[in-house]
Amino acid sequence: MASLADTPIDLGADLPSAAPPGRVYTRHGVVTRLCHWINVACIGFLIASGLNIFNAHPSLYWGNFGADADDNRRWFEIGAMDDAAGKAVGITRIGDVHITTTGVLGLNRASNGQLQQQGFPDWLTFPSNRDLATARRWHFFFAWLFILNGLTYLIYGLVTRHLQDEIWPKLKQLAPANLWHDIVSHAKLQFPRGQADKHYHILQRLAYSGMIFVLLPLMIVTGLSMSPGFNAALGGFLPSLFGGRASARSIHFITMDLTIAFIVIHVAMVILAGPYNQLRSMITGRYDVGPEPTARKDRP
């Protein structure tokens, strides 16, 4: 948090003032706004219940199958063991890398304060106690809602051309000079203001497109690849696409990690770019692009 606190952001600059006409406009349609917040709820419940489900077998494998005895296929695991001194420690293993994660992963505290051997800690999972049956029910409920909500967003976005015009990266924007310019100004925490801020810039488009068209669909199909009923319906096509069911489960887990990475950056950007204005735009639709920058060359 230190870097955040040290950055020169003026939270007040972002509060509503008497903005001259033309600066405030409706940035997000009501469907986009609704879908966005339903999606946030879905992703939240999917991740928290997914971690609870993962705790039932906190190991990941590559290939068609994987269980306790398949050491050669296991590439990730969270567990607890005794160290050389006979003290219990939590260990997370990724390939050949062993990380001591006592207190958080593998060995953590239950709500009654007792140390317990468990993959992810209670405070990260839904429900907070280890309960595979309940976690699965919530996971599949929100998986359905997530898919229906996502389809609504996609169809609406295609019909209104929001996806084509505002989300999909423009070829012109992909020019290395423009990309570089955007990366540099982000690193300096300088965000476009004025008319240039009426459209997503290239890094935003890449991040949103990556989520909407790659990562979230991949999360859905790797999830479905674990369903024996769905797999039978497709004659085993889905898990084979990912190298087998155990691989699909691994990739499903990785898509969750990448989604968390996206959320961390996404929310940090919202805070840095001015949380009041940003959040207002996603709640009421209204957005203030701010004054025109004085001495800056405009970009495509």
Added chain:
Amino acid sequence: MTIFSRRGLIGVGAGGLLVSGCDRLSGSMGANAFVAKAERATYGWQRLIGGQTLAQEFTAADISPIFKANGSTDLKDDDYRRHVDEGFANWRLKIDGLVARPLSLSLADLRRLAARTQITRHDCVEGWSAIGQWTGPQLGPILKAAGLLPTANYVVFHCADNYGGEISKGGAQSTGLYYESVDLADAFHPQTIVATEMNGKPLTVAHGAPCRMRIERQLGYKQAKYVMRIEAVDSFAHMELGKGGYWEDRGYEWYAGI
């Protein structure tokens, strides 16, 4: 420094509120009943697109070196121990309930029936999976031979396995006897077999000797082991806690296709 500790406090406070809010949600009967409706959507959708398509079959080279035995791996029950000692010579599988001609089949009878051999993947609800080869007669023709009545909607597998232990959701205690049930679509699915062999050898006790079910489009807890009786019913609401299976009575979905 103070700003950090204050932020830290706010963070911990908000986190605490979130966890306790979530606990109230996951503890709410109404909320749980509501999210449980997704099971019907999954069931309906998979039956719609699935038809009678087969689960993926593998080759001998794909078989798991060690097929994990889960749930009960040995039974203490006296009758069952006697059957083991006798090599299941006096063991019988009963087919009854809503059938015109109840059957009582010996292990030799089961082995005489036309068998299907399939190499399939067993997907456990916990997340692990294993590939094995299963051999045994299809359930469909057995039910036909018994004269399944039109009033039958489900087939229930009663097991010798007293799994006891875990208290059911809501706290009610059932007998603890393992049982499972499927609809007729799965009962008559070509890959639904009464397996008497695994990987080319008679089923071991750990894997459910003398016979276990293979319901290849559903999760592991549907693959009932130590099956003693197959009963055709119109409803399973009157059985045990009424949810159609040992794990179902403990909160798991009856339709285990996902």
